[in-house]
Amino acid sequence: MGRGRLPVVYLPKVDERLSSWAARMAPFYAMTVSEFVAALGLQGRDVFDLEWRLSEGQGALIAARTGLSPEAVQAMTFRELGSAARMMIAWKNRFPCPHCPEDLHRKTASLPWRFYCPVHGVEFRDATGETLSDRFGTDCFKQLEGHAESGAAHLDAWARGAGQGDLGVPEVLQVLTARHRRASPPNVCEQPQMSLKDRRDYHDFLTTPIIRQALTVVVPEYDQVAPVLAKPVRPGLHALAQGSLLQCFALTVGIGRIIEDPVKWAISVMLVSDAEGQGRVRQVISLWPLSLRRSISARFWRAERDESARQIAEKAARQRQSHKYRYRIS
Structure with missing residues (x-):
């Protein structure tokens, strides 16, 4: 494969991460992912490291070889997240969407505080195929969603290094x-x-x-x-x-x-x-x-x-009920 622009380039899917896009592209050119990354001009670089911190120069190399815009390339990375959040990013989708292709890995699906597919709007499923509303019951799950959204917003702020109020x-x-x-x-x-x-x-x-x-x-x-x-x-x-x-x-x-x-x-x-x-x-x-x-x-x-007063009152009530029962028996 020469050093000019690649003849065939897949457009990134919505919310797709760089490692997923590279893993889809490499087989088309009969390469491994590492070989494909090297062919982009990034010899010896790990694709997961690249999607975590892709410099402007590295992004420009990929853009020049693929014809994608630098903005589209950077959108496949996690550059908006701070270093403390790196441990939260799974290598692949944490939980599957039933409508997404198995070989497509989205940024949202790699984070542990996201529970819906950003494209199809359906709940992610666990390893058994069960959803959270299956586990909790629909009504209970809906009641919990508001608290989950509040927690996710706080986690997003923390992951981006933004202000988080009194508690981190x-x-x-x-x-x-x-x-x-x-x-x-x-x-x-x-x-x-x-x-x-x-x-x-x-x-x-x-x-x-x-x-x-x-x-x-x-x-x-x-x-x-x-x-x-x-x-x-x-x-x-x-x-x-x-x-x-x-x-x-x-x-x-x-x-x-x-x-x-x-x-x-x-x-x-x-x-x-x-x-x-x-x-x-x-x-x-x-x-x-x-x-x-x-x-x-x-x-x-x-x-x-x-709490102590409540426990004492409950104990006294049980004793009165017990005495009342014994009185009736006698």
């Missing part, structure tokens, strides 16, 4: 992934209905300690639908970078909810934490702005007092 993504994710209670086996509500024989056969599963994280407090809807052994997520930013479709959606909802009312959710998590877990939550909250920490401290003792 890393600080919020540290709270969501904090272990607020000691690990414990599945409780009765988490266990499937089983016969005595099945319980004996699945004894190891029923006695496996599960990591308990604040995510299930902030997003109880996730706690209700997630498979018990798949509830825990990786700590911090890795939770999003390596999470499943369900986990990423729950984390994005959790980010939205905490950003909307950080004091409320911090207190909610601490109220249901055990002593060790509350210490861990307080430690990660220590990274929050001072004004928020003061508000949490001022309101937490009142919330704790009210």
